[in-house]
Amino acid sequence: MAELNKQDYEPGTHVDLAPPVSQVGITGWMRKNLFSTPTNVVLTILTIYFLYKVIPPVLNWAFIDAVFSDLDHRNECREIAGGACWAVVRARLEQFIYGFYPEHLRWRVNLTFVLMFVALLPLLYDNVPKRKYLLWFSLIYPFFAFFMLWGGLGLEDVESAKMGGFMLTVLIGMTGIVVSLPLGIALSLGRHSSAPIIKVLSVWYIEFFRGVPLITLLFVASTLLNYFMPPGTHFDLLLRVIIMVILFAAAYIAEVIRGGLAAIPKGQFEAADALGLSYAKSMRLIILPQALKISIPGIVNTFIGLYKDTTLVVIVGLLDPLGISRATLADSSWQGLSTELYIFIALGFFISCFAMSRYSLYLERKLDTGHRVK
C-alpha cells in the first residue's frame, strides 16, 4: 500500500493530464447529448431507427433514382428511372418564375427584382454605407416597380392576367406588406385613441377582418366587388385581390401593434403630455418608436403569414405557383406528378419564409437593449 501513496514527483511539478476520454471530444459529447439517461438512450435508438427507415427511401426517390434531364413527357422519365421526375419542374421553370409574362419583356421583371434588394437593404440593415441616399431610392422604388411591371410612360403595357408564378407571389406579398403596415399603424392608433367614434370604427374594422377567413374575402373580391362599383367600371382582378390582402393584413398588424401600445407604461403618455407635445408629435417621437420596437417580432410573423397566404389567390383563378402547378398537372404529359411540383413550390416558400423569420430573430437581438418595458 505504501508503494501506491509514494509520490515520485515534487508537488506542483506534475504535468497536466488530459481530461478523461469519456468527458471530452466525440465520446463526451455523445454521452452528454445522446446517452445521458436511460430515457435518452431509448429515444436516441428510436430516432436513429426512424431516420434509418425514412431518409434512405426519401434520398433514393428525390436524388438517386430521380430524373433531372430535360424531357417532354412523364413517360420518358419512367423509362429512365422510377423515382422523382424533376423534368417537369425543368420544363415549366420559366412559368413558375414569370407566369406568362411576355418573354422579351422579362428583363423588366429581373431588373425590378434585383433592385428590390437594393431598396430593401437600407430598410433592413442600418449600417449600410450611404444609407441616406438609398432610403430615398426605397421611397421611390414602389412607383418604379409599378411602371416596370405594368408598363406605361413609354414602356409596353403588360396585362395583369399574364403575371404569375413566384413573381406574382412576391408582387402580392410585397405590395401587401408595404401598404398594410401604415394602414395597420393608423388602425391601432384609432383603436387606442380616446375619441369614441374613431375607436368604435377601428374596432369594428379589425374584428370583422380578423373574424373571417381570407378565402371568403377573396371570394367577395372576385364575385361581389363589381356590385359595389359604379356600373361599367372594369376593375382588374389582381388589383381587387391585392386590395383585399392589404385590408386583411392591416387588421392583423393593427392587433399586433395594439399589443405593443398596451405594453407601454402610462407614464410615457403622461410625460409626453406634460412636455406639451401635440398628439402627432408625442406619437411619432415617444410612443410609436417604443411600441413598434416591441411589436417587431409580431409584425414580421404577420408578414410571413401574409406571404404564405398569397397562395390562396389560386382559388380565385390567379396563376401563382400553385396555379401554374394546377395548369401543369392538367397537361396530359405531366399528369400525376403533383408531389414533385408541390415539393418544389414548398422549397421556394420555405427559403423565403425561413429567411424572414431568421431576420426577425436578428432584429430582436439587436433591439434588445437589456431592459424590457413591462
Place this chain on the structure above:
Amino acid sequence: MIIQIIVVIIVLSLLGFFIRNTVNNLEALGAEVGYGFLFNPSNYDINQHLIEYSSRSTHLRATMVGLINTGLVAVVGIVLATLIGFVAGVLRLSSNFLVNRLAYIFVEFTRNVPVLLWILLWHGVLIHSLPHPRQAITIYDVTFLANRGFYVPKPLLDPLFWLVAIAAVVAIIGAVIFSKYAKRKQELTGEQLPVIWINSALIVFVPLLVFWLTGTPATLEMPVFEGFNFKGGIVLSPEFIALTLALAVYTGAFIAEIVRAGILSVSHGQTEAAYALGVKPSWTMRLVILPQALRVVVPPMISQYLNLTKNSSLAIAVGYMDVVATIGGISLNQTGRALECMSIVLLIYLCLSLSISAFMNFYNKRISLVER
C-alpha cells in the same frame, strides 16, 4: 372632435357610395335581394353528409351539412393539433440532441410552408400513392386504406345501448365526486387515496359491466369489398383525411412553439424553489410549472384553434364540402345570388370568431394576475 366628424363623413359617404352602386347594379340586373331561395331545392349532391341530405333538400339544408362538415374537420383537427403540438413542443426542449434537432426541423419546415400547399400535397400523396380498393392496405381485415378513402367498421347501436351511455355518465359523475372527496380528505387529514386507479376503474368497468349485462347491444358493421368498392362501414374520404391531417400538422407546429415558449417562460427558480421545499418532480410539474405555463399558453393556443377553423375553409381546394364550398360555392353558382350567399358565409365565420374571442377575453380576465 373635428377629426371625428371628418372621419364619420368620409365613412358614411363611402358606405353611401357602395350602397347606391349596389342598388343601381341590382336594379340593372333586375334582381331582388332576398333569402327565399334558401328554401328551394339545392339540386346538387354532397358526398359526405352526417345528417339526412339529398339533392332534393333545400339550400338551407346544404348549408347545415356544410357547417357540420366544417365543424367535424375543426374538432378532429384541434384534438390532433393539440396532441402533435404538445409532443413536438416538449421534444423541442429535450436534452437529447437528435430528438430536439428533429423536432426543430419538423416545426420549421411545417411552419414556413403555406397550409394550402400542405393540404394539396397530402391530398396528392393520398390519391396517387395509395392502392386501388382492390389491393387496399388492411389491418387484420378490419380497416382498409385505399385511394378512395379510409374504411373503418361502423358501430350499429341497439335501442338498449342508451343504458350503457347512462352508465358511462353516472361513472364519470361518480369519479368527479370521489376525487373531490379524496381532495377534502387529504386537506383535512393528509391521507392520500389512490384516486387515479379507483377513478379509471370506475370509468372503464361500470359501462363495460352494463354493456355485458344488457347483452352486448352493439355490433360492428365491417366494410366488405364488393364489385369495385367497399360496402358498409364508415368511409373517411381522402379529402377529409388530407384536410384534417394537413391542418392538424400545420397548426401543431405553431402550438409546439407556443408550448415551448410557455414552459420556458416559467423561470427556473420556480422549479428550484419547489425542490427546495421537498416537492417531488412530478408534483412540481403539475402544481408549480404547468399552472404558470398554462397562463401563457392558453390564449395564443385558442387563437391557433380559431386559425385552424378559419383555415378549414381551404377545403374548397380539394373539393371537401364545407360551409364555403356548399353555400358559398355551388349554391352561389347555381342561384347566382352572390350577395346573399357571401353574406351568410361571412356572418357564420364572424359569429364563430366573435364568440371565441369573447370567451378568450373572459378567460384572460380571469387568469391575469392582479397588478397594482
